[in-house]
Amino acid sequence: MTRLTRSTRAIFTLVLLSAVWTGVLKTPLVAQNDATSSAFTLDQVLSYPFPDNLVAAPKSATIAWTFNERGARNIYIAEAPDFTARRITPYTEDEGQELTGLSFSPDGNMIVYVRGGDHGANRPADGKLMPNPSSSPTQPKMQLWAISTLSNRPGASGGSAAQPTLLGDGDEPVISPSGTRVAFVRDHRIWIAPLDGSKPAEAAFFAKGSSESPAWSPDGRRLAFVSNRDDHSFIGIFTDATQPVRYLAPSTSRDSTPVWSPDGREIAFVRQPGRGGVPKPLLLQQPAPWAIRVSEVSDTSDTSGTDVWKSGESLVDSIPRTAGGVNLHWAAGDRLVFLSYQDGWPHLYSIDRSGRGGKPKLLTPGAFMVEHASLTADRRAMVYSANTGSDRSDINRRHLFKVAVDGSSAPIALTTGTGIEWSPVTTSDSQTVAFLASDAQRSPLPAVVPLAGGQRRTLAADRVPARFPSAQLITPQPVTFKSSDGVEVHAQVFKTAGGESKKPALVYVHGGPPRQMLLGWHYMDYYANDYGANQYLASRGFIVLSVNYRLGIGYGHAFQYPERAGARGASEYLDVLAGGKYLQSRSDVDAKRIGIWGGSYGGYLTALALGRNSDIFAAGVDIHGVHNWDRLGRPGPDLRSGLAVDGISEADIKEWARVQYGSSPVSAVKTWKSPVLLIHGDDDRNVEFAQTVNLVRRLRANGVYFEELIFPDEIHDFLRHQDWLRAYHAGADFFDKHLK
Numbered sequence: 001m002t003r004l005t006r007s008t009r010a011i012f013t014l015v016l017l018s019a020v021w022t023g024v025l026k027t028p029l030v031a032q033n034d035a036t037s038s039a040f041t042l043d044q045v046l047s048y049p050f051p052d053n054l055v056a057a058p059k060s061a062t063i064a065w066t067f068n069e070r071g072a073r074n075i076y077i078a079e080a081p082d083f084t085a086r087r088i089t090p091y092t093e094d095e096g097q098e099l100t101g102l103s104f105s106p107d108g109n110m111i112v113y114v115r116g117g118d119h120g121a122n123r124p125a126d127g128k129l130m131p132n133p134s135s136s137p138t139q140p141k142m143q144l145w146a147i148s149t150l151s152n153r154p155g156a157s158g159g160s161a162a163q164p165t166l167l168g169d170g171d172e173p174v175i176s177p178s179g180t181r182v183a184f185v186r187d188h189r190i191w192i193a194p195l196d197g198s199k200p201a202e203a204a205f206f207a208k209g210s211s212e213s214p215a216w217s218p219d220g221r222r223l224a225f226v227s228n229r230d231d232h233s234f235i236g237i238f239t240d241a242t243q244p245v246r247y248l249a250p251s252t253s254r255d256s257t258p259v260w261s262p263d264g265r266e267i268a269f270v271r272q273p274g275r276g277g278v279p280k281p282l283l284l285q286q287p288a289p290w291a292i293r294v295s296e297v298s299d300t301s302d303t304s305g306t307d308v309w310k311s312g313e314s315l316v317d318s319i320p321r322t323a324g325g326v327n328l329h330w331a332a333g334d335r336l337v338f339l340s341y342q343d344g345w346p347h348l349y350s351i352d353r354s355g356r357g358g359k360p361k362l363l364t365p366g367a368f369m370v371e372h373a374s375l376t377a378d379r380r381a382m383v384y385s386a387n388t389g390s391d392r393s394d395i396n397r398r399h400l401f402k403v404a405v406d407g408s409s410a411p412i413a414l415t416t417g418t419g420i421e422w423s424p425v426t427t428s429d430s431q432t433v434a435f436l437a438s439d440a441q442r443s444p445l446p447a448v449v450p451l452a453g454g455q456r457r458t459l460a461a462d463r464v465p466a467r468f469p470s471a472q473l474i475t476p477q478p479v480t481f482k483s484s485d486g487v488e489v490h491a492q493v494f495k496t497a498g499g500e501s502k503k504p505a506l507v508y509v510h511g512g513p514p515r516q517m518l519l520g521w522h523y524m525d526y527y528a529n530d531y532g533a534n535q536y537l538a539s540r541g542f543i544v545l546s547v548n549y550r551l552g553i554g555y556g557h558a559f560q561y562p563e564r565a566g567a568r569g570a571s572e573y574l575d576v577l578a579g580g581k582y583l584q585s586r587s588d589v590d591a592k593r594i595g596i597w598g599g600s601y602g603g604y605l606t607a608l609a610l611g612r613n614s615d616i617f618a619a620g621v622d623i624h625g626v627h628n629w630d631r632l633g634r635p636g637p638d639l640r641s642g643l644a645v646d647g648i649s650e651a652d653i654k655e656w657a658r659v660q661y662g663s664s665p666v667s668a669v670k671t672w673k674s675p676v677l678l679i680h681g682d683d684d685r686n687v688e689f690a691q692t693v694n695l696v697r698r699l700r701a702n703g704v705y706f707e708e709l710i711f712p713d714e715i716h717d718f719l720r721h722q723d724w725l726r727a728y729h730a731g732a733d734f735f736d737k738h739l740k
Helices: 392-396 525-539 573-585 601-612 650-662 665-671 690-701 721-739
Strands: 017-021 049-056 062-069 072-079 099-104 110-115 143-148 165-169 171-175 181-186 189-194 210-216 223-228 233-238 246-248 254-260 266-272 291-296 306-310 329-331 335-340 347-352 370-375 381-386 399-404 420-426 432-438 445-450 477-482 488-494 503-509 543-548 589-599 619-623 676-681 706-711
Touching (some): 049 099, 049 420, 049 432, 049 445, 049 525, 062 445, 072 099, 072 110, 110 171, 143 181, 165 181, 165 189, 171 210, 181 210, 189 210, 233 266, 291 335, 306 335, 306 347, 335 370, 347 370, 370 420, 381 420, 392 488, 399 420, 477 573, 488 525, 503 573, 503 601, 503 721, 525 721, 543 573, 573 589, 589 601, 589 721, 601 619, 601 676, 650 665, 665 690, 676 721, 690 706
Parallel strands (some): 233 254, 503 589, 676 706
Antiparallel strands (some): 017 706, 049 062, 062 072, 099 110, 143 165, 171 181, 210 223, 223 233, 233 246, 254 266, 266 291, 291 306, 329 335, 335 347, 370 381, 381 399, 420 432, 432 445, 477 488, 488 543
């Protein structure tokens, strides 16, 4: 369960929203225009451009990013010293085709990018089955394109836009240091094409398994890659067609994330144990230990290498699963920088490449998380985002910091205040940090600040439509409350002034679940959309409580990895239930008019709330939620069929089946009384569409009122802007009907 996207204005034709009550088809409910009492429309608050994929050129002070402008996705670039933004790609329609994988040529004059695909999927589509959310009769493809960065440059001849050059079908492009070739992945193999598109791409080599994650050596003579062979994987080195592929320190382990040393003589990579072994108790979380290994890449020397660092064996030592994962970098002074949760928070550490420097040096001490991290161009410092600062509410924000890779000085704040900043990159001259930023009222935009510190500057503000209602948006207020088992829960309250003395209220539940909702516009497009929807619902007279339940990030390892969560017991539902009771306790809330909504994992918790506590939650909107952890849609486990398996007893298997079923919303349909709107795309690669099909059958059999909005050919992270609008319109109308 992962991210999302959007597009132009919606034309509501063939709205697939039908109301069903005890199996009887009702008159279709067509999505309505915004209530006239709203301070702004849904179309206005979702009209903002969302920036993503920020990158910096390797040898010029140029940056590039993508903008999703109401479904039209394009690449923009900006150059020092003025950093005026200009668009270089020609796309104008809400076609639902992603733009990802931006990569600058060494001279900064070309950008290679990927158009199409579903990069937020848990189960990526086969190369021949790309998402087609617009139901086009022409089958979409995921393709590599190259385009000049010189187009639309002020003073250029005619100022006309260049046209992209197709390099071939594929993904994961990396441009060679010479700037003449592009390596990429297609059909689980590594291919190479000329950057100018002068001839078709060719498969670089044959290797068993799935070849992925290509990485050029600094001199461009070799190509490292990951050879994934299911239960184990190798780091491979390809030189040319005359030499065999070499594998670094081959073992039964899973090796990944190859990073070249600056001189090209060595590679550092991540090593995890291979899959398999004696099965562990099913109801207990298991540690995921890992190590950093370094191997030489010489054609003649031994490539066995050595482990520079090894994690412990406890749960807190597990490989990190936050943004960027391990965040492995080869820094100046022959130091390796990486991220670890070993002290209970995700922090940056550095260690001497030889491993002889003793324990890793903690670079970012404190009770906060490091999330987006990058190495400066001179390799001497790390720039990163963290939820810390001078204001205690910064735990629900992100600010930027820099720290020397050798730990010789304390981290220095580059941004402060009530905004949110993320995804920092530095220009090649190591003078400027580019990043993305927002606050409670201002939607996300790119910005720059001197690496040495100083005044920040927002870029491309002219791309925000004049009708975007920034001045009418509220600032959500932070609150905390405790669950029944004593866990402290952070949340944000959206409330406008005026209206009823006792208002209807909603609990909003984010997806993921390793996410954190913030005191402003979110840094992921899915949750930026949800933030805009919560602003809109508040403008319509609802009090909205956005709950950061356990399993989420931002509050330490123990909070992110609780016992008995998910299919092991759904302990995180205690936090959602506590949110409902918190709203009931407020004097400005009508306790009989509390609803709940969320998508993905938030849809799962919405369904669980409606099934278990229809006495608290009077209506719900469940967007592509999980309803049965079994995933096969069976009515329930046959507890008589358990068999002992290699050290796990029959009793343990039966207990696992019982807990898994009891943690699923389908187990609570018999006590489900409140109406629900179910929204799902039937090409979802994260949560099977069958999850909603199965739940509908159960709700109908139990006489539960439901409505459904189904998007043919749409994926989990809705790719079209108009589909987001339709979903949010339908949700707001549903809550109006049942809670007002």
